[in-house]
Amino acid sequence: MANERERERDSEVVRAAAEAVRRTWRDPREDLARARLEATCDASKLSAVLHGGEESLRRTKALSSLVQAQPWASKKDRYFLGREELHRRGLEVAMGIRDLVRKENLTYEDAMTIRKLVDLPGGFELHYGMFLPTLIGQGTEEQLDAWLGQALSMRIVGTYAQTELGHGTFLRGLETTASFDKLTDEFVIDSPTPTATKWWPGGLGKTATHAVVMCRLFLDGKDLGPHPFVVQLRDLETHLPVQGVEVGDIGPKMGYNGVDNGFLRFDRVRVPRAALLSRYAKVDRDGRYAPPPKANAKSSYATMVVVRTDIVKYAGEVLSKAATIAVRYNAVRRQTAPEPGGLEEIILNYQQSARNLIPTVAKSYALIFMGQTMWDMYGRFEGQRDSGDFSALPELHATSSCLKALCTWVTTAGIEVCRQSCGGQGYSLLSGLPSLYTNYVQNLTWEGDNTILCLQAARYLVKQLHAILAAHRGGRPQPELAPTVAYLAGTVSDDPFLDVSRQDYEFHDLLSFEVLDSIMAQRCLFVAGQALDNLEANARRLDAEPKIGEGAAWNASHVIMVKLAKCHGWLLLHRSFHGKIESLRKEGKVLDASLRVLESLYHLFTISHIEDSLGDFLEGGVLAPSQSQMIHEATQALLLKLRPEVVCLVDAFAHDDYSLNSAIGAYDGDVYNRLYEMAKRSPFNDTQEGPAWDDLLKPFLIRRGRKAKL
Amino acid sequence: MANERERERDSEVVRAAAEAVRRTWRDPREDLARARLEATCDASKLSAVLHGGEESLRRTKALSSLVQAQPWASKKDRYFLGREELHRRGLEVAMGIRDLVRKENLTYEDAMTIRKLVDLPGGFELHYGMFLPTLIGQGTEEQLDAWLGQALSMRIVGTYAQTELGHGTFLRGLETTASFDKLTDEFVIDSPTPTATKWWPGGLGKTATHAVVMCRLFLDGKDLGPHPFVVQLRDLETHLPVQGVEVGDIGPKMGYNGVDNGFLRFDRVRVPRAALLSRYAKVDRDGRYAPPPKANAKSSYATMVVVRTDIVKYAGEVLSKAATIAVRYNAVRRQTAPEPGGLEEIILNYQQSARNLIPTVAKSYALIFMGQTMWDMYGRFEGQRDSGDFSALPELHATSSCLKALCTWVTTAGIEVCRQSCGGQGYSLLSGLPSLYTNYVQNLTWEGDNTILCLQAARYLVKQLHAILAAHRGGRPQPELAPTVAYLAGTVSDDPFLDVSRQDYEFHDLLSFEVLDSIMAQRCLFVAGQALDNLEANARRLDAEPKIGEGAAWNASHVIMVKLAKCHGWLLLHRSFHGKIESLRKEGKVLDASLRVLESLYHLFTISHIEDSLGDFLEGGVLAPSQSQMIHEATQALLLKLRPEVVCLVDAFAHDDYSLNSAIGAYDGDVYNRLYEMAKRSPFNDTQEGPAWDDLLKPFLIRRGRKAKL
Incomplete structure (x- = not known):
């Protein structure tokens, strides 16, 4: 009492x-609720656009509820797991998803959605992602008989070992x-140098029993x-490495x-001749070699395009998570x-915070739409391919190369912008931002590697330019150009472009696709011209040939070539964003207000990039x-216009709290209580x-203290 | 057989x-040895310059040998430690350094050097870094009697609790x-909201027994x-929180x-009146308040300057580590x-790798020299202060604010450039690069916070500009400007600057301090003019006063103000780098060849920034x-010139293998064997x-396998 x-x-x-x-x-919950009321755009309509339809969105929500009920999928302790626990959990997750898919009779797409929701890659990644596809794509029927059943039933686990130290x-x-040892009909596999050590394959360390080894x-x-050779690495009963194989984990x-x-x-290490995956290249009993048919190279290019399209799509998903939290x-x-x-004051009302974050939201939209545009391009190519027409492949390869590089750079830098915009809390794992970056x-x-991919894209662009210039100089008709590079023809004609620099443009004139597209395309042409000049100047200086894609002159032009590829990529992003808005307008599915907001977001995307x-x-x-000031003012005006919309714009990404797993980014805005509750765990x-x-x-403080007291 | x-x-x-x-x-060892032979500069001479003399360099080497012999200082398992192990090791390191300092009779500087070499901050950081200095700086003699002895003998461990959720x-x-409770002569300390929770203080989670609580x-x-109040948080015998205190760890x-x-x-929580650190502000028995004298604010500004100077110096050390490895x-x-x-081909011979890394080496030199220049500035201020002259403080505060922000941004971005330039290996903790970044x-x-510091620096710059313009308009003599901002007078006179844009400059003309300085200073003046215009335009638009440092118009000008502070910072870095070379030239201690290399590095620093x-x-x-091409060519020419020097230029940073703890950055270049040996651990x-x-x-694979066989 x-x-x-x-x-x-x-x-x-x-x-x-x-x-x-x-x-x-x-x-803070009231602040966030109020922000939602201020917006004019409709988050759920935009969600459907971003997720390829309402059905897909509903499905993702249902799968998220399903997976959150699974004990192996819990994220409550995710940020506290040490490496060994993470590794074990990663395996449990893969096993859990496998069981769930069977029990609930889920599709492959469902499984992929669940994988992204749980977001804990483990030792089986390359079994599903590379070992099985390579086996199926490159094995003969006999080889599939030998391995596929065991691999599908998980009697054996594979990985894909290509990269070396x-x-x-x-x-x-x-x-x-x-x-090849003709005498015994075997191959002898050997690592003759320290650098021959295979290094990096996922699951190779302690999980895989087999590998496709390049x-x-x-x-x-x-x-x-x-x-590619299929090689057994570990004994199936003991999991110990087989004779001659040294295998382990490369560390954290x-x-x-x-x-x-x-x-x-x-x-x-001896393996039978049948270890060589032989659907294309073959070695017969006498050691004679039958090379792969040319069409095979094309189909492996197509595979790369698919993988890179996925990376672009994924870049948008990850950046949009970071943007939602921040x-x-x-x-x-x-x-x-x-x-x-x-x-x-709410910090998003400070100009610098808005300048950091709202363009990042715009970039997230741009990347997601770019992923959709690339899928559409790939779909059209598949149609042509099935009738034997591979002509779109070079364009598709160049596009996917330059966009893989650009989009992963944009996302990497963008996550850090988001993380750093959250001050101290962005440094806490509990915010969810550090692991988005480090993963x-x-x-x-x-x-x-991004630099190499940019050089490959630049090679394609420079080839087109050479063809255009050669036709022009020779008075021949212009070559037929693929749609994404048709603008390069402008290098021999000024007609297609507005001369923005000489006119009295004001900032509202910028809010036009023709004007912005002209600006973006002309920048590419200017950089392309610099690239060609550079290549030729280097050839003269080094007394070398101005060869495209190799040689001393090309190597001395890498920096400008990488820049050219990036500029081309920005043009594609800008066009894809605008194209998406145009098709939405035609479809009439998105309400006027939301479409207007989306259009401002597109303007901000391009103008803030400029x-x-x-x-x-x-x-x-x-x-x-003298026009620079107009660009600054347009950027600021768009930021002010979008400020009331931005909370709804990130809601539209539809990342639920489970997916974000962030103390500071949950839907309800209750950041401080959540940080405290998570930290207590x-x-x-x-x-x-x-x-x-x-x-x-105890021994240190108390011993010292007692001593000091004496 | x-x-x-x-x-x-x-x-x-x-x-x-x-x-x-x-x-x-x-x-690879031969490649690196050959690279060292090609250089013309003398790494050991440059080392002495970077480390403030040969004696300091020798001392660091001796301390490194000493510390490497201590078991608690081993880095062999550093990258494999989980959080709990890291925390325990951090405490052991602090205890080990304490014992070593006593045993070997080392100085405070020695201890700081060892701390950096071992590079494992732990739970005692804020005891030494903030608790003791605050006690000493703000406690009365009675308060020192009560706590200082116990704190120095580690009977109690303190931290500094200011930041809140x-x-x-x-x-x-x-x-x-x-x-204050007059009745009992006590203060009652309370956290009335969730956001009042103190959050972040180092060592607060599980180590500290006491804290200075703001x-x-x-x-x-x-x-x-x-x-500031000194509050006991934990019982000294049981380490359990005292009544009314809830304390814990905020997570990873x-x-x-x-x-x-x-x-x-x-x-x-009740604490006696004596808990208020009372050297300056006081509360008497009747609850009457005596505010701190004005001079106290000045001295706490000076403390901030010292801390920020340290951060600039440290930025250079960290970036130079990353640059050495990469x-x-x-x-x-x-x-x-x-x-x-x-x-x-060696990848540093590829243009993009050189473009990424050699300017990063130049930035490392610039930051280290900037740290030295700031110490010199601070030293001059101390001399004046001791004779009661605080007039240099505003300049020093603005300089240290803008450079703290700029240099930490440069280092953060630079470490990632280095890490990403190492491809896959840069993603491995064993490279040493990821932890450089994340720590x-x-x-x-x-x-x-960097943005806030930039705004503070901009406030100082804009104030100077207003004074200059007011004097100019009023026909009064120009105000006396501090040395680092004297160039701002150019805003009312074109005299001091070369008009580089109108002349027929070629790229070798750029290799002159006058030309580069003119370019760098004029850029600042241009941005400063934009900042002033922006502030006034916003004031008109918002019908507000164009107040400096606060108010609606100022808030709507944050982006340009941050930019102004950054541009000013770059000018300071450029001038400090050049100033260092000039003083070396005068001293005559560095050989001609090394000085020429250093000069090219300085040119690259400034021109690649342009x-x-x-x-x-x-x-x-x-x-x-039309002069852009000249800038591109100058950058490329300097990269080619510095390419043969760059291995020696990073050797000169003198980070030994123990300090770097990198599988790919050791002195001997034996990267592949070292990666392999480290990974095996x-x-x-x-x-x-x-x-x-x-x-x-085992249960998963073998069970499934058996089932599948049936």
């Missing part, structure tokens, strides 16, 4: 202070060799280049630590009262220096004293 | 293949309150703003996980043979669009079967 009275007195003492503090306190990009340089095939000492990475990426060395947090976080005793960034490297890269546009004379808080008290801190 | 004969036959089968592979294989930057908004002081219901972060950053809530790896990594069967990036936020920000220079008319490799075989994989 006395105690209770004391507490009451305490309350009285602090009352005035508590009231003063609460007077300027606002519930010393080689990633340059396939011809792989150092793992497979030499080896340089040697027949009678003759090097026939890289070929910046992210993606559920996966046991591995290393692999061969000390003269926008919601910035829309409720308050800091600094304009006047003493006043309410503090994502390897996308810059895998499936083609502001970010202003140097290019001024250098090329596409814009006059940190394993360090299992005991009040913490994990170092008993044997470390 | 049979077996041996079989192995021999295997060797024969693979011989041709092995020879073919080895023919184009090169030992809801408040970082805006100190006046802190929500933890201390209300609370809003309330006397008779009157808010007197934030004041992107990096820095040795430290137990914590949360803290008070439920009406340059060494890029100097031995080979990829893609120009012709079939030829030797593959570093909180520097953007702490000790002043290339990166070309839009500003063209927009401002500082350069004409991964705990996953403790058993051949891995951590998931027995209870997860």
Whole structure:
């Protein structure tokens, strides 16, 4: 009772202070709810557009509910898992998804959706993603009989071992060799140098029992280049490596630590001739080689295009997650009262926060739409391919190369913009932002290093330019150009473009596709011209040929070629965004207000990019220096216009709380209570004293203290 | 015997293949040794310059040897430690350093050097870094008597609790309150809202027994703003939180996980009046308040300047580590043979790699020199201060604010450039690059959020400009300007600057300080003019006053103000780099060849920055669009010139292998063997079967396999 009275007195003492503090306190949930009321756009309509229809959206929601009921899918402890726990959980997740798919009779697409929702890659990734597809795509019927059943039933687990310590990009340089032994009808697989060690394959470390191993095939000492072999790595009963195989885990990475990426060395390991996947290239009993048909190269190009299209789509999904978290947090976080005793300002109302985040939302939309546009392109190609027409492949390959590079760069940088815009909370794993970054960034490297892919795209662009210029100089008719590069014909004619720099444009004139497209395309042409000049100047300087894609002059032009590919990619993003709006307008499914907001978002996407890269546009004379101010003003005006819409614009991405797993990015805006509740679950808080008290801190502090007291 | 004969036959089968592979294989150690021979600069002379003299360099080497002999300092398992192990190791390191310092009778500087070499911050960081200095700086003699002895002997461990869940930057908004109870002569400390929870203090989670807690002081219901209180948080014998205190760990972060950053809530906790640190502000027995003298504000500004100078210096150290690792790896990594069967090219010879990395080396030098220049500035200020002259403080504060922001941004972005330039290996923790990034990036936020600091610096710059313009308009003599901002007077006079844009400059003309300085300063003036125009236009538009540093018009000008501060910072970096070279030239200590290399590095620093920000220079008319090509060519020419020097230029940073702890960045260049040896120590490799075989994989694979066989 006395105690209770004391507490009451305490309350009285602090009352005035508590009231003063609460007077300027606002519930962040109310701030977010209010923001939703201010918007004019319709998040659910936009969601359907972003998700390819309402049905797909409903399906994702249903699958999310289903998966959240599974114990293996819990994310409550996700940010507290150490590497071993992550690895184990990753396997449990894969097993869980497998069981769930069977039990609920789910489709392949459903399984992929669930995989993304749970978002914990593990040791089986490459079994499904590379081992099975390679087996199916490159194995003969006998080979499928031998392995496919076991692989589908998970009696064996495979991975795909191509990259080596010393080689990633340059396939011809792989150092793992497979030499045919005619006497025994076997190949001997060998790692003759330290750099021949296979390095990186997912699941190779401790999970896979088998691998498709890319080896340089040697027949009678003759090097026939890289070929795929199916090799058993571990005993199926003991999981111990087989004789001659050294295999293990390559250690922790910046992210993606559920996966046991591995290393692999061969000390003269014998495999039967049937280990060579032989649907295309073959070796017969006498060691004679039958090379793959040419069409095979084309179909493997097509496979690359699909993989890269997926990466573009995924880039948009990841960036939109980061944008959702950062926008919601910035829309409720308050800091600094304009006047003493006043309410503090919401930080998204500060200009710099809006400049960081709203263009990032626009980029997320642009990437998602680009993924859809690429699927459409690929669909058209499939139709042509089935009637034997591969003519669209070079364009498709160049497009997917440059967009894989550009979109993964945009997403990587964009996640960090989002994370850094959340101040200290963005540094906490509980925000969900650090792991988005650390799990994502390897996308810059895998499936083609970005710089190399830009050079491949530039090679295609420069080839088209050479053809255009040659026809022009020779007075011949212009070559037929693929749709995405048709604008390059402008290099020999000024007609197609508006001369924006010489006219008295004001900023509202910028809000026109013709004007913006003219600006974006002319920038590409200017950089393309620089690239050609550079190549020729380097050829003269180095007394080399101005060869496209190789040689000293080309190598001395890499920087401008990479830039050219990026500029081309930005043009494609800009056109795809606009194209999407046009088709929505035609379909009439999206309401006027939402369409207007989407259009402003598209304007902001392109104009803020022009502001970010202003140097290019001024250098090329596409814009006059005096027009720069117009670009700045247009950017600011669009930011103000979109500010009331942006919370709904991120709601439209439809990432649910389970998918985001963020203390600061949940739908309800209750960031502070959620941070506190999540932090309390940190394993360090299992005991009040913490994990170092008993044997470390206690002896140190108490011993010292006692000594000092004496 | 049979077996041996079989192995021999295997060797024969693979011989041709092995020879073919080895023919184009090169030992990376030889590549790096050769690179060192090609350089003309003297790494050891440059080292002495970077480290402030040969003596300091020798001392660092000696301390590194000493510390490497300590078991607690081992880095062999560093990248494999989970969070709890990191935390424990962090405490052991701090205890180990403490013992070593005593045993070897080391100085405070030695201890700081060792801390950086071991590079594992732990739970005691804020005890040494904030608790002790605050106690000493703000406690009365009685208060020091009460706490200092116990704190120095580690009977108590303290931290500094200022930031709250809801408040970082805006100190006046802190929500933890201390209300005076006249009746009992006590303060009652309270957290009236969820956002009042203290959040982030290092060591608060599970280590600290005490804290300096910043609370809003309330006397008779009157808010007197934030004041520091010493509060006991945990029982000294049991380490359990004391009554009314809730304290714990905030969970894992992107990096820095040795430290137990914590949360803290008070439920009406009583502390004696003496808990208020009272050297400056005081409360007497009757609850009357004596505010701190004005000079105190100045001295706390000076403290901030020192902390920020340290951050600038540290930015250079961290970036130079990343640059060392990336340059060494890029100097031995080979990829893609120009012709079939030829030797593959070293990737640093590819233009894009050089463009990424050599300017990053130049930035590292610039940041390190900037740190030295700032120390010199601070030293001059201390001299003046001791004679009561605080006039240099505003300039120093603005300089340190804008450079803290700019340098941490440069380092953050630069580490990622280095990491991404190492392809896949840069994603492995073993490269040392991911942890450099994840441990570093909180520097953007702490000790002043970068955006806020830029706004503070801009406020100073705009004030100077207003004074200059007012004097000019009024026909009064120009105000006296501090040295770093004297160039702003150019805003009312064109005299001091060369008109580079109108003359026929060629690229070798750029290699002059006068020309470059003119370009850099004019860009600042142009942006400053834009900033002033923007502020006035916003004032007109919003019908507000064009107040500097606050108000609606200022808030609507944040983006341009941040830009202004950054541009000013780049000018300072450029001038400091050049100033360093001039003083070296005068001292005559550095040999001609090294000085020439350093000069080229300085040229690259400034010119590659101009290339990166070309839009500003063209927009401002500082350069004409037609001069852009000259900037591109100058950048490329400098890259070619510096390419043979760059391995020695990073050697000069003198980061030893222990300090770098990188598989790919060690001095000898033996990257592949080291990656392999480090990976084998991964705990996953403790058993051949891995951590998931027995209870997860085995039942899954073998059960399924058996079922499938039936």
